[in-house]
Amino acid sequence: MAQKKNEQRPKEGASVDDLGESKKVLAVDDDAVECELIGNLLEHKGYDVTACTDSHQAIDMIAAGEFDCILLDLHMNGLDGTELLPIIKHKFPELPVIIVSGFVDASNQRYYNSLGAFEVLGKPFSREHLLDALKRAVGVTETIPLVLDNLSLLDARDRVYRKLIVTALRRANWNQIKAAKLLGISRHCLMRWLKKLQITY
Numbered sequence: 702m703a704q705k706k707n708e709q710r711p712k713e714g715a716s717v718d719d720l721g722e723s724k725k726v727l728a729v730d731d732d733a734v735e736c737e738l739i740g741n742l743l744e745h746k747g748y749d750v751t752a753c754t755d756s757h758q759a760i761d762m763i764a765a766g767e768f769d770c771i772l773l774d775l776h777m778n779g780l781d782g783t784e785l786l787p788i789i790k791h792k793f794p795e796l797p798v799i800i801v802s803g804f805v806d807a808s809n810q811r812y813y814n815s816l817g818a819f820e821v822l823g824k825p826f827s828r829e830h831l832l833d834a835l836k837r838a839v840g841v842t843e844t845i846p847l848v849l850d851n852l853s854l855l856d857a858r859d860r861v862y863r864k865l866i867v868t869a870l871r872r873a874n875w876n877q878i879k880a881a882k883l884l885g886i887s888r889h890c891l892m893r894w895l896k897k898l899q900i901t902y
Contacts (some may be wrong), residue, residue, distance in 0.1 A: 705772055713794040717798050720893050723747055723748060723749040724770065725748075725751070725767065725768045726763060726769065726835070727751050727752075727753055728744055729741060729771060729774060729785070730773075731774070731775075732754075733754050739801070739831075740752055742831070746832060751766060755779070756778075756779050756780040756785055757780055759771075760788060760792065768796065770799060771789060771799070772797050773802075773818075775802035776803075776804055777803050782800065786798060786816050786817060786818060794817075797819035797820075798817065799821075800818045801822050801824065804823075842871075859898060862894060867900065869881075870902065877891055877892070
């Protein structure tokens with residue numbers, strides 16, 4: 702049985718609301734109590750959360766809901782998360798899926814990443830880890846590592862631009878028009894930087 706959590710959310714600390722719109726999250730877990738706990742936490746932070754406790758309904762709900770991110774448990778009655786994850790990524794390849802389960806550890810995290818999981822969180826997890834992963838998944842924040850081996854401003858600029866451009870291209874599935882929109886520049890400008898930085902793909 703699926704249930705919508707649409708009660709009024711507190712304004713305090715609603716960091717996602719600062720962007721002007723609530724990000725929509727679908728929590729797929731056959732444990733209704735767990736869905737309630739996650740829902741309360743995320744709604745407190747300004748997310749619009751829908752709970753799905755029947756994994757067989759998840760695909761139809763995703764197709765109808767225009768969600769920004771999926772939180773997916775692994776061990777569920779009926780269709781479990783290991784089966785559901787590849788289906789979601791096949792039908793909705795750009796939709797980030799965060800695995801939230803007590804049955805993951807360092808030994809199998811890479812496996813779920815290979816299936817398309819954006820992030821893998823083992824239970825119990827801290828609220829900070831969940832919120833950080835969710836912010837990165839929905840594009841509120843993203844960590845882009847950068848290593849500098851000198852203090853040249855020009856070299857640093859080129860490295861930063863290269864990281865940003867490649868990250869935007871990846872998120873846009875290598876579509877230049879979408880990537881340019883993410884970067885806030887024209888496609889013509891993006892093509893000039895691709896040539897200047899010798900980025901090929």
